[in-house]
Amino acid sequence: MRWNQRITIKDLPLYIGQTVTLPGWIQFSRKSSQVRFLGFRDGSGLIQALLIKGETPEEVFGLWSELRQEASVSITGEVAACEQGPLGVEIKVSHIDILGTGGDFPLGRKEHGPDFLHNLRHLWLRSKKQVALFQIRDQVIQAIHEFLWSQSFVKMDSPILTGTVGEDPKGLFKLDYFDLGPAYLAQTGQLYLEASIFAHGRVFCFGPTFRAEKSKTRRHLAEFWMLEAEMAFFDAQDNIDLQEDLIHFILNRVLERCLAPLEVLERDLAPLKRSLEPFVRLDYKEAVKLLAQIGPLLVDGDDLGATHETALGEHFGKPVFVMDYPKAVKAFYMKEHPEEPTRVKCADLIAPEGHGEIIGGSQREEDIDKILARLAEAGLAPETYDWYLDLRRYGSVVHSGFGIGLERLVGWMAGMHHIRECIPFPRMMERLTP
RNA sequence: UCCCCGAUAACUCAGUUGGUAGAGUAGGCGACUGUUAAUCGCCCUGUCGCAAGUUCGAGUCUUGCUCGGGGAGCCA
Structure with missing residues (x-):
């Protein structure tokens, strides 16, 4: 039988009354x-298998002591309808x-405690809640690609090894690169996207x-997945409109296709549904005024800070x-506000329920001077950015872009307290294995 | 880098004024006609993170170290 003709657990409702053979693992x-x-689990779903005294052959019944959690087995049996269970079959x-x-x-x-679970991450991934969480992550990733590809975006992979320092000279992982001296692991692909x-x-x-960063x-996380997008002829307003449409698209997709995993994770859907409404747009100065009333100042x-976002x-x-935001607290490539030169045309998107900033974006400065x-104010050497400055020398245009932290986005939608669970194998300050 | 908290059975934890450790879960055996974290009975489980100090005596008090958790800063 060809691989794509195999019967898996998710197909079983179509086989009621028939005898099937399925390979998989014993969950409990x-x-x-x-x-x-x-x-019994095979990756496509979870189902209950029954051994009934007098009905099931004695030699199968006698295998019980070997049918332990996480044993891999091939099960043959008749598919029957039952009331319980998401598939309605056993x-x-x-x-x-x-x-x-x-x-x-x-x-x-x-x-179990977090340290114990993370040490056994390679086995923890098999558990019900972790399976549900990564189904959601997968849908989010799919939705991002679908939305952007449907809007004429081209995926242009950026380098992971880089010699140019992106924005922050600190906080970079450094390694030796042949005879060319230090190389760094990329903090952002933005400058390459701008090209x-x-x-x-x-x-x-x-x-x-x-x-x-020793966060x-x-x-x-020390290693996380980031979606970055960059658009020619988009100003700050277009940039935000696009981000809102993208997040709404992803959220709709998750609410359509991930209800079962969300239930496994006991996610309250009300705040997610509320986020289908238009997002709040708050000028930095309005935020200062509002925070003066509701605190913290x-x-x-x-x-x-994190407390303000929350x-x-x-x-x-x-x-x-x-x-x-004020120019002083943001990166050198952000476009100066045309009316207020002390500010820049940027926007951060803050998720509700304490999940904090999930998007950082801005219109980019197109004026080379x-x-x-x-660069001079920030103490960065202009020659390092010479290739980037070329982009302003040859056909400079209004453009904007943003970056989304995938694990933070998934953490919010799935209602996870800590984003370390939202990536298969998290890399943190004190954790490099498994 | 800074602040706070913690480390006791395989896991999650309790352990009183300092007197050599206990529960639940897991595991083993048994019972039970359909269970959903099943339930019930019995049994088993210890370098109390490491090192030193105080003391007749330290899981408990002191110091140092290691590891972990939470938060800040930074950011996505």
Whole structure:
């Protein structure tokens, strides 16, 4: 049988009354005197398999002691309708082949601490909630690609090894690169995307990003996946409109296709549905005024901290764009505000429920002299950016872009407290294995 | 880098004024006619993170170290 003709668990509702053979793993087992139950998983779904005394052959019934959690087995049996379970079917076992034994699987069905779970991440991924979480992550990734490709974006992968320092000379992972001295793991693909818009108009990249910051919070990882998009002839307003449409598209997709995984994770859907409304758009100065009333106080000119973000998210109960920050707290490539030269045309999107900033974006400065001045202020060597400055020398245009932290986005939608669970193998300050 | 908290059975934790450790879960055996974290009975499980100090005596008090958790800053 060809691979694509195999029967898997998700197909079983179509096979009621028929006998099928399925390979998979035992998720759990329970028994009473007359009936024994196996939770059986094959990657496409989870189903309950029954061994019934007097009905199931004795030699199969006698295999019980070997049918331990995470043993791999091939099960043959008749598919029957049943009330319980998401698929509404179960399988009455007539034969079992043991493929691989289970042993004492270290993860039980009870509570475990984060350190223990992360040390066993390679096994933890098999558990029900983790399976649900990565189904959601996968849908988010698919939705991002679908939306952007449907809007004429071209995927232009950016380099991971880079010699140019992106924005922050600190916080970079450094390594030796042949005879050329130090190389760095990319913190952003933005400058490369800016180069690409002149060829393709609208581009994006989506890949791992590395930050050597010694961050120990539930919102930070040393390695995370970032979607970055860059658009020619988009001003700050267009940029925000696009971001809002993209997030709405992803959210609709998750609410359409991920209801079962969201239920497994016990995600309250009300805040997600509320986020289908238009997002709040708040000028930085309005944010300062609002925070003066609702607290915590934000000093005019300072960057927002985590507590400010949480307060704004709680106040509105849906995502909030905070726009046009002070120039001093933002990167050199952001476009100077035409009316207020102390500010830049940027926006961060803050997710509700304490999930913090999930998008950072801006219109880019297209005036080469202003960029040179900003580089000098920041103490960055202009010759390092010579190729980037070429983009302003040859056909410079209005353009904008943004970056989305995938794990933060997934963490918000799935309602995860900590984003370290939202990536298969998290890389943090004190954790490099598995 | 800074602040706070923690480390006791395979896991999650309790452990009183300092007197050599206990529960639940997991595991083993048994019971139970359909279980959903099943339930019930019995049994098993210890370098109390490491090192030093105080003391007749330290899981408990002191110091140092290691590891972990939460938060800040930075950012996505």
